[in-house]
Amino acid sequence: MFKVNKRRLKPYIYLFPVISILLFVFTLGLGNSIMQSLGYRPGIGLYEVTLDYYREVFRSGGFLSGLLFSFRVSLISSLLAAVIGVGIAYLLVMQKKEWPVLQALLKLPIIVPHLVAAFLIFTIFSQSGFLARLSVLLGFIETSREFPPMIFDTRGIGVILAYLWKGTPFIFLIVYQLLRTIETEMVEAASNLGAGGKELFFRIFLPLSLPGVFSAFIILFAFSFGSYEIPFLLGPTVPRALPVLAYVEYINPDWTNRPYAMAINMVLAGVSVLLVWMYHWAFSRYQQFRKGH
Amino acid sequence: MTEVKLQNISKIYNGEETVKNLNLKVNKGEMISLLGPSGSGKTTTLKIIAGLVEAEKGRIFIDGKSVDHVPTQKRGAVIVFQDHRLFPHMTVGGNIEFGLRMQRVPKEIRRKKVQEMLKFVGLEAHGGKFPGEISGGQKQRVAIARGLIVSPKVLLLDEPFSSLDQRLKEEMRSFIVDIQRTLKITTILVSHDKEDALVTSSKIGVMFDGELIQYGTPEELYESPKSLEVARFFGEINEVPLIKTEEDVIHTVLGAFRKKGTLQGFEKGSKLLLRPEAVTLSKEGNDYSSDPGIPGKITNRIYAGEKTYYEVEVEGLRIKASVLGRGIWQVEDSVEIRTLEASLIVCRGKEADNTMGAHNEKE
Numbered sequence: 001m002f003k004v005n006k007r008r009l010k011p012y013i014y015l016f017p018v019i020s021i022l023l024f025v026f027t028l029g030l031g032n033s034i035m036q037s038l039g040y041r042p043g044i045g046l047y048e049v050t051l052d053y054y055r056e057v058f059r060s061g062g063f064l065s066g067l068l069f070s071f072r073v074s075l076i077s078s079l080l081a082a083v084i085g086v087g088i089a090y091l092l093v094m095q096k097k098e099w100p101v102l103q104a105l106l107k108l109p110i111i112v113p114h115l116v117a118a119f120l121i122f123t124i125f126s127q128s129g130f131l132a133r134l135s136v137l138l139g140f141i142e143t144s145r146e147f148p149p150m151i152f153d154t155r156g157i158g159v160i161l162a163y164l165w166k167g168t169p170f171i172f173l174i175v176y177q178l179l180r181t182i183e184t185e186m187v188e189a190a191s192n193l194g195a196g197g198k199e200l201f202f203r204i205f206l207p208l209s210l211p212g213v214f215s216a217f218i219i220l221f222a223f224s225f226g227s228y229e230i231p232f233l234l235g236p237t238v239p240r241a242l243p244v245l246a247y248v249e250y251i252n253p254d255w256t257n258r259p260y261a262m263a264i265n266m267v268l269a270g271v272s273v274l275l276v277w278m279y280h281w282a283f284s285r286y287q288q289f290r291k292g293h
Numbered sequence: 294m295t296e297v298k299l300q301n302i303s304k305i306y307n308g309e310e311t312v313k314n315l316n317l318k319v320n321k322g323e324m325i326s327l328l329g330p331s332g333s334g335k336t337t338t339l340k341i342i343a344g345l346v347e348a349e350k351g352r353i354f355i356d357g358k359s360v361d362h363v364p365t366q367k368r369g370a371v372i373v374f375q376d377h378r379l380f381p382h383m384t385v386g387g388n389i390e391f392g393l394r395m396q397r398v399p400k401e402i403r404r405k406k407v408q409e410m411l412k413f414v415g416l417e418a419h420g421g422k423f424p425g426e427i428s429g430g431q432k433q434r435v436a437i438a439r440g441l442i443v444s445p446k447v448l449l450l451d452e453p454f455s456s457l458d459q460r461l462k463e464e465m466r467s468f469i470v471d472i473q474r475t476l477k478i479t480t481i482l483v484s485h486d487k488e489d490a491l492v493t494s495s496k497i498g499v500m501f502d503g504e505l506i507q508y509g510t511p512e513e514l515y516e517s518p519k520s521l522e523v524a525r526f527f528g529e530i531n532e533v534p535l536i537k538t539e540e541d542v543i544h545t546v547l548g549a550f551r552k553k554g555t556l557q558g559f560e561k562g563s564k565l566l567l568r569p570e571a572v573t574l575s576k577e578g579n580d581y582s583s584d585p586g587i588p589g590k591i592t593n594r595i596y597a598g599e600k601t602y603y604e605v606e607v608e609g610l611r612i613k614a615s616v617l618g619r620g621i622w623q624v625e626d627s628v629e630i631r632t633l634e635a636s637l638i639v640c641r642g643k644e645a646d647n648t649m650g651a652h653n654e655k656e
C-alpha cells in the first residue's frame with residue numbers, strides 16, 4: 001500500500017521544481033488579476049472588493065460588440081482552417097505519393113511569426129496593397145480606393161485571413177499524419193468490403209480524424225480568441241476585439257482603468273478554461289477510438 | 294461456388310521480387326493453405342487476389358473470368374487481415390454491418406443479418422461493444438464475421454490464429470473448418486504454422502522467398518516433399534547419408550535399401566530423408582529381427598509429454614529419433630537403430646521444382 005503510493009508520487013517529486021515554478025507564476029498572475037478585477041489594490045490604497053467593474057464592463061457597448069467580434073472572427077477563421085486543412089490533407093493522402101516539397105511549403109506558415117503574417121496580409125489585401133493595384137492594372141476598378149476594404153474593416157476580413165493563413169497549415173500538419181495511418185490500415189479493409197471514395201471519406205476518414213481535427217480546431221480558436229496582435233494590427237477600432245480592448249484599457253495612463261482590463265482578461269480566461277475542458281473531452285473520446293487496435 | 298486461378302503472378306517491391314511467377318489453382322468450395330516463413334510473400338499474395346495490391350505480371354481468374362481490372366470493391370474476394378483492422382469508431386455490430394451498408398442493403402434486412410451473424414460467431418452479447426472493449430479472440434471472430442456477412446466468392450484468411458493461445462486457436466480452427474464446410478466458400482488460409490494447414494486444408498502450398506515451392510495434398514507434402522526445405526517445414530527430419538547407389542540397392546549409413554515402392558523414384562542427386570518417428574530403437578544385441586540393426590549411442594533425451602525426442606550417435610553422425618510416451622532409453626545407453634523402409638522419403642532435389650507448373654495444369 002505504502003509502496004504503491006510512493007511510486008505514484010515519484011513523478012510529482014521529480015517534477016516538483018518545474019511544477020512549483022509554473023504553479024507559482026500561474027497562481028500569482030491569476031490571483032493578482034482576479035483581485036485587481038475585483039478592485040482590491042492595496043498598492044494604491046484600494047481595499048474594497050466589488051463587482052462594479054465587471055458590471056460596468058458587461059454593460060458597456062464596447063465589450064459586447066468586442067466579444068462578438070472576437071468570437072465571430074475566431075470561429076470563422078478556425079472553421080475555415082479546419083475545412084481547408086482537412087481537404088488538402090485528404091487530397092494529398094489519397095494521392096499515395098509523398099510530395100515532400102509541396103508539404104514543406106504547406107507547413108511554412110507555421111514557423112512564420114504572427115506579426116509577419118499580419119504584414120503579409122496587409123501588403124496583399126489592403127487598399128494600397130498588391131491585389132488592389134493588380135485590379136487597377138487589369139482594369140477591374142478605376143482607383144485602388146474602390147477595392148473592397150478588408151483591412152481595418154468591421155467584418156474583420158483581414159484578421160480572418162491572417163489567422164487562416166497561419167491556422168490552415170497547423171490543421172494540415174496534424175490531420176495529414178492522422179489520415180496517413182488511417183489510409184494504410186483502415187482504407188484497405190473498408191474498400192475491400194465495398195466502400196468507394198465518398199463512403200471512405202464520410203464513414204472512415206472523417207469520423208476517425210474528427211476528434212483530432214476538433215482538438216486542433218479548439219487550439220486555433222483559443223489562440224485567436226485570446227491573442228491581440230493580429231486584430232490590433234489588422235482589425236477595426238470599432239468594434240475592438242476583446243484582447244485589444246483589454247490591452248487598451250491596460251496601457252491607459254489612468255490607473256483606475258486597470259480593473260476594467262483585468263475584468264476583460266478574466267472573461268477571456270473563463271472562455272479559455274471552457275475550451276480546455278472541451279479539448280479534454282474531445283481528446284478522451286479520441287483516445288477511446290484509438291483503443292480499438 | 295467459385296474457382297480461383299493465379300497465372301504467372303509476379304510482384305516487385307523496391308526492386309525485389311516479392312512474389313515470383315506464382316501459379317495456383319483453388320477448386321470450387323475448396324479450402325487450401327499457403328504456408329511459409331515470415332516475409333515469404335503470403336500476405337502480398339492474398340492482397341493481390343483481393344485486388345488491394347496490383348501485380349506487375351500475371352493474371353487472376355475468378356470462375357474463369359479475368360478480374361485484373363475489377364477493383365477490390367467489386368471483386369468479391371474478401372480478406373480477413375492479420376491485424377483484424379476493425380473500425381475502432383464502430384461497434385461490433387456496426388463493423389459486421391459495414392459490408393451490407395456498402396451494398397445498400399435495406400436497414401431491416403441488415404439488422405436481421407447482423408443478429409444472425411453475431412449468433413453464428415457466438416458474440417450475441419457483444420454487438421453493442423466497441424472493438425477496444427473485447428478480447429483478441431473475439432476481435433478475430435468479429436473480423437471473420439465482417440467478411441462472411443457479404444457472402445464473398447473467395448474468403449482470404451491471413452493468419453487468423455496468430456494472436457490466440459493454444460486452446461482458443463484449436464477452437465477457432467474447428468470453427469473455421471465448420472464455417473467453411475457449411476457455407477462451402479472457396480477459402481485460402483495463410484499461416485506459418487504447419488499444423489494450421491494440415492488440420493484445415495485439402496491442399497497446401499509452401500512458399501519460400503515469394504516462390505511456391507510445392508502445392509499438393511497434406512499427405513503429399515508430408516510424405517513426399519519436393520525439397521529439404523519443404524520437408525523441414527513439416528517437422529524435424531534426418532537426411533540419411535548415402536554411401537553408394539547400385540542398380541537396385543541404395544547403401545546408406547543406416548543400412549541398405551532396395552529400390553522399390555517409394556524408393557523407385559530415387560535417382561542421381563536425390564536425397565533420402567527420414568522422419569524421427571520412423572526410426573526405431575531397440576536394445577543392443579536384440580535379434581528379434583532378421584534385419585541387422587546399426588549400433589548407436591544415445592547422446593540426448595528430451596521429454597515432451599506425448600513424445601520423447603532422442604539424439605543417437607551413429608558412426609559419428611547425429612540421428613534424430615522420437616518415441617511415443619516416456620521412452621525407456623537414457624543418455625549414454627547403447628541401442629540399435631532400425632529404419633522402416635516404407636517410411637523413407639525420397640527428395641528429388643531442385644529439378645523436381647520445375648515440374649510444378651505442369652502439375653498445376655493437370656488438375
Ligand SMILES: Nc1ncnc2c1ncn2[C@@H]1O[C@H](COP(=O)(O)OP(=O)(O)OP(=O)(O)O)[C@@H](O)[C@H]1O
Nearest residue numbers: 306307311329330331332333334335336337338485
Ligand atoms: N507495401 C510494401 N512495400 C514494400 N515492401 C513490402 C510491402 N509489403 C510487403 N513488402 C515486403 O514484401 C515481403 C513479403 O511480405 P509479406 O507481408 O507478403 O510476407 P508474409 O509472408 O505475409 O510474412 P508474415 O508471415 O511476416 O506476415 C517482405 O519482405 C516485405 O518487407
Ligand SMILES: [Mg+2]
Nearest residue numbers: 335336375451
Ligand atoms: Mg503476412
